[in-house]
């Protein structure tokens with residue numbers, strides 16, 4: 001009888017579906033290798049391999065996570081398994097949110113400034129640098145936050161306008177933009193590879209976090 005390898009077992013990935021553009025993430029992750037679950041309550045986290053917290057509005061998402069008693073459960077999940085937060089999801093993961101200060105899961109050692117690129121009409125699609133094979137990365141910014149400080153254990157995987165836009169710390173991946181709204185699937189594939197325990201897709205000869213950091217981005221606590 002053939003032995004089924006780990007890589008052939010579909011990944012069960014949850015997408016928090018309380019608010020925001022969760023449907024686009026589900027679509028971006030859907031493949032023959034994945035089973036996608038819309039997560040609206042704590043019980044649905046139980047046997048997931050990874051979790052996506054989508055973009056939307058972080059204050060609203062925070063209220064809903066709290067109302068559904070999911071806030072602590074998601075924090076516990078993030079301590080054990082891969083989590084990918086985009087835009088509002090990135091804000092929810094951050095250690096510190098400005099301004100004004102806002103509650104967050106504090107599982108990613110970054111300080112993040114909400115709505116830092118201006119208002120809705122100043123939202124934009126831009127090309128930035130990234131550590132993935134295949135060159136530049138399209139970034140859809142919608143009332144996007146800006147990572148103003150990143151701890152020394154935070155790897156910077158993409159950057160735009162001098163600021164980190166895609167970062168990773170251990171099993172936490174976070175983007176200040178919306179990769180699910182671009183056709184480029186490198187980031188979602190990277191997240192799936194993180195769940196499987198690998199680090200593919202980076203440019204040859206490139207180490208994680210190789211985009212380097214400016215001295216003002218690093219903070220030690």
Ligand SMILES: NC(=O)CC[C@H](N)C(=O)O
Pocket residue numbers: 054055056057058059086087088089091114115142143144145
């Ligand atoms: N596209 C987004 O997720 C926007 C995030 C939103 N500005 C917030 O602060 O929550």
